[in-house]
Amino acid sequence: MDVLLLEKAAVLGLFAAAMVLAIAVAKFSGKRFRLPPGPSAAPIVGNWLQVGDDLNHRKLIGMAKRFGEVFLLRMGVRNLVVVSSPELAKEVLHTQGVEFGSRSRNLVLDVFTGKGQDMVFASYGDHWRKMRRIMTVPFFTSKVVAQSRAGWEEEARLVVEELKADPAAATEGVVLWRSLQLMMYNDVFRVMFGRRFDTADDPLFREINALNVERSRLSQSFDFNYGDFIPVLRPFLRRYLHRCAKLNNRRMRIFEEHFVQQRMKALDQSGGEILCAMDHVLMAERKGEINHDNVLYIVENINIAGIEGTLWSIEWGIVELVNHPEVQSKLRHEMAAVLGPNRPPLTVPDLEHLPYLQSVVKETLRLRMAITMLVPHMNLKDAKLGGFDIPAQSKILVNAWFLANDPKRWVRADEFRPERFLEEEKDVEANGNDLRFVPFGVGRRSCPGIILALPIMAITLGRLVQNFQLLPPPGPGKDDKIDTTAKLGQFSSQILNHATIVCKPLI
Ligand code: HEM
Secondary structure, X not given: OHHHHHHHHHHHHHHHHHHHHHHHHHHHHHHHOOOOOOOOOEOOOEOHHHHOOOOOHHHHHHHHHHHOOEEEEEEOOEEEEEEOOHHHHHHHHHHOOOOOEEEOOOHHHHHHOOOOOOOOOOOOOHHHHHHHHHHHHHHOOHHHHHHHHHHHHHHHHHHHHHHHHOHHHHOOOEEHHHHHHHHHHHHHXXXXXXXXXXXXXXXXXXXXXXXXXXXXXXXXXOOOHHHHHOHHHHHHHHHHHHHHHHHHHHHHHHHHHHHHHHHHHHHHHHOOOOOOHHHHHHHHHHOOOOOXXXXXXXXXXXXXXXXXXXXXXXXXXXXXXXXXXHHHHHHHHHHHHHHOOOOOOOOHHHHHHOHHHHHHHHHHHHHOOOOOOOOOEEOOOOEEEOOEXXXXXXXXXXXXXXXXXXXXXXXXXXXXXXHHHOOOOOOOOOOOOOOOOXXXXXXXXXXXXXXXXXXXXXXXXXXXXXXXXXXXXXXXXXXXXXXXXXXXXXXXXXXXXXOEEEEEEOO
16 A cells, blocks of 8 residues: 555656646746747747647748747747748748758658658658759759640640530539649640540549549648647547558559559560650669669659649639630730741640740749648758747748738739739849749759649640630629639649630630
């Protein structure tokens, strides 16, 4: 009995000592660090219950007004630093690009990336450098664009043909998203595997798309935050993580059995002739530079990073064109003036002669930025930013949407006005040459896919405007604009309801 009491007392004593130590450490570190401002944090949960789960870019703009260009939120054990000025964005992405060049992952992303064996979520270091180098030649060069552009033009042509063949498209309208989704998969799968899907009813297409959608949903959901923020609650996430793992296994098996193995056989038969991006990647594996899991995670990354952002941006662009018929006519005039009056199909080499079309693409990426806060960055070690100390392993969000839409920094910021990129902002490119406009990020972790995304967006929007008058659907609210309410994710913005659009052929 006495022994039991003694044990209990010892446990209680240890607990009390641990608490005292924790408070002392907290106080000590509070003195040592000059942390960015932010709301005061409660024990254990920090600011989590106060600020909630849904930290979208709009909510963070409100907080930046209160706390400043850099502020800190404590989400349980996780520190979240939000950056809302071009000067500090430059520090994070460029000047201190190495210090802030890592990625923050959570428990779910650990499952979907094999703890960073991929490229998008790899920690900054040798593995990321190697993956980025191996992926650059097969995916992200102007040679790839030159080789792939006929395929992208063909996919856009097929969308136009399908719409022309569908009487509903010219009358009550169609949900363009469905055709664009198939087009986007084909644009990317042609580059990656030299393959395409004939129809959206192809069972393999349907399965891959469903798995990709579910992968995105599970990783962008807020349902697992409690276990991510408060480690003692992690056992309660077992079922959620099990679902993620099951989905991941199925997805990887499909990539492997239906696509990667086919390229492996083709390489064996041809004696190593390289015909698509995957052949390059598999040759890197054969040279021992990466392992087979890395190969599959490259397929995983391209399936998400390569398709979603571009598709969302194209859909936003179309909706803005419908809501701004004057922009459509200006575009048509530009294309007619440059390509000739008989509407020869727009091609990628034409794009450099079409500044207004390029401005429409940029304006879409500005006002309707799809990845509103970039992919979260992270500092592996303690760092400094704007005169404050940033504790190691903080998740850093750059509010890129705010930088591109701040009324203090842009003329009539809330208007869709492509002309701005031919007038007062004529020197601003989408590649981050001006830190107010970084839809693809800038610096080491910036989007390498920009070289593909810009021509794909321009060709798709251009061909649609060349062939159709894009209109809102008929009905009681006939003159109404298309609803542009956005669905905001953890760091993304897409249209809430896929729009029905009338595509009236131009004769
Ligand atoms: C309009 C379309 C696209 C947008 C708006 C977009 C945007 C972005 C952004 C904001 C980042 C993060 C930058 C940062 O954290 O600093 C990123 C990263 C990335 N994107 Fe894109 N992207 C698009 C299309 C593509 C395409 C077509 C591909 C590939 C085919 C691609 C592949 C990647 C990869 C691999 C990364 C990770 C880079 C790294 O961590 O080193 N993206 N993208």
